[in-house]
Amino acid sequence: RRRYAVRVVFIGRVRVDGLG
Secondary structure: HHHHHHHHHHHHHHHHHHHH
């Protein structure tokens, strides 16, 4: 379950960085 959380956080950060 920890790997899933890390992946969700990584994807969210990359998406915000791409938009910003």
